Amino acid sequence: MLLPYWPREVVTFLFVINLIVSVLMLISDKLNLNKYKLTKTNYKYLKIVGIGMFLLNFVDPLLADLFMFIGLTTSFILTLKEVEVEGKVEGVMKGGEGEVIEEFKYGKTIFILSVILTVISLTALILAYPYLPERTVVHFGLDMRPNGWMNKLGFALMYLVNVLFVGSLTAFVSWASFEEPGVLYSTSKINSIKLLPIVLLITQVIDDIAMMYLLAYNLGLAT
Amino acid sequence: MDPRKEFWKGTYYLLILKLIKEGGSSYGYELKKALEHLNPSESTIYDTLKKLEKGGYIKGEWIRVGKRARKRYELTEKGEELLRELEEEARLLCSFLTGQGKLSHSSS
Numbered sequence: 217m218l219l220p221y222w223p224r225e226v227v228t229f230l231f232v233i234n235l236i237v238s239v240l241m242l243i244s245d246k247l248n249l250n251k252y253k254l255t256k257t258n259y260k261y262l263k264i265v266g267i268g269m270f271l272l273n274f275v276d277p278l279l280a281d282l283f284m285f286i287g288l289t290t291s292f293i294l295t296l297k298e299v300e301v302e303g304k305v306e307g308v309m310k311g312g313e314g315e316v317i318e319e320f321k322y323g324k325t326i327f328i329l330s331v332i333l334t335v336i337s338l339t340a341l342i343l344a345y346p347y348l349p350e351r352t353v354v355h356f357g358l359d360m361r362p363n364g365w366m367n368k369l370g371f372a373l374m375y376l377v378n379v380l381f382v383g384s385l386t387a388f389v390s391w392a393s394f395e396e397p398g399v400l401y402s403t404s405k406i407n408s409i410k411l412l413p414i415v416l417l418i419t420q421v422i423d424d425i426a427m428m429y430l431l432a433y434n435l436g437l438a439t
Numbered sequence: 440m441d442p443r444k445e446f447w448k449g450t451y452y453l454l455i456l457k458l459i460k461e462g463g464s465s466y467g468y469e470l471k472k473a474l475e476h477l478n479p480s481e482s483t484i485y486d487t488l489k490k491l492e493k494g495g496y497i498k499g500e501w502i503r504v505g506k507r508a509r510k511r512y513e514l515t516e517k518g519e520e521l522l523r524e525l526e527e528e529a530r531l532l533c534s535f536l537t538g539q540g541k542l543s544h545s546s547s
Binding site: 301302303304305306314315316317396397398399401402 | 471481482484485488489499500501502503504505506507508509510
């Protein structure tokens with residue numbers, strides 16, 4: 217168990233939520249999730265993630281969630297790749313002349329910043345891991361007092377998934393915004409070629425800082 | 440391994456460059472149609488286009504077509520040059536096959 221210090225009710229609650237989410241993924245095509253704009257990810261990837269999550273949930277609910285985050289990011293990136301191939305091979309349909317989709321000129325900067333942030337966060341974890349206590353704080357209440365604990369390995373896994381999940385998504389989306397802007401256009405209903413990389417970078421900054429703060433707190437460097 | 444398939448694989452560069460030049464610009468879809476009888480996989484066309492683009496032989500632009508984006512290609516100067524060279528190679532092969540020449544580049 218990665219969550220040995222959490223109350224039983226919380227773990228059970230997580231288990232039930234995971235069960236519902238994984239079953240929803242398994243029947244995503246029957247529910248026609250894409251129609252309701254809930255996801256643009258290919259159903260076949262959603263199902264694979266759903267199966268893995270469903271099974272892992274019985275081993276450890278947190279492990280199932282970590283798997284879900286990694287799985288969803290990977291499947292989203294694979295879906296973007298498919299869109300790219302399709303758009304390149306099909307080209308413009310006959311008579312379908314339209315406007316040119318401009319590249320996002322700050323996309324490259326965001327891409328570089330995102331990669332640097334990920335590298336810094338990972339380095340911090342590698343350097344700090346040997347000094348982490350066995351019982352680590354992972355959550356604070358509104359009064360800023362710790363109210364959730366995990367073991368060292370669980371903490372490291374959670375940290376890794378957070379950093380890699382947001383980091384790879386930001387890196388890929390910002391890369392697409394200047395290299396293959398049409399891919400982003402095809403997958404989003406709003407014209408978010410500029411918006412999406414910026415929002416993701418902000419999310420990554422907040423996420424990485426939160427993770428590094430937790431790391432510092434557990435090392436006794438922050439109060 | 441299918442020797443026929445292997446033979447055509449190398450010619451896609453020439454064929455795609457030629458088709459883009461013939462159309463002037465914008466083709467992807469027509470390109471796929473034109474090559475249909477050779478039955479290339481999507482990834483073959485994709486890889487060829489990608490390599491040509493990376494090498495600077497063609498220039499791609501994403502175009503809005505309704506809710507989707509499609510890529511439109513144009514030959515660059517470098518691409519025109521490559522096309523001429525590849526056509527020369529193809530001519531060499533043809534003349535060899537028809538018994539009118541040897542398989543070597545003329546040193547003129």
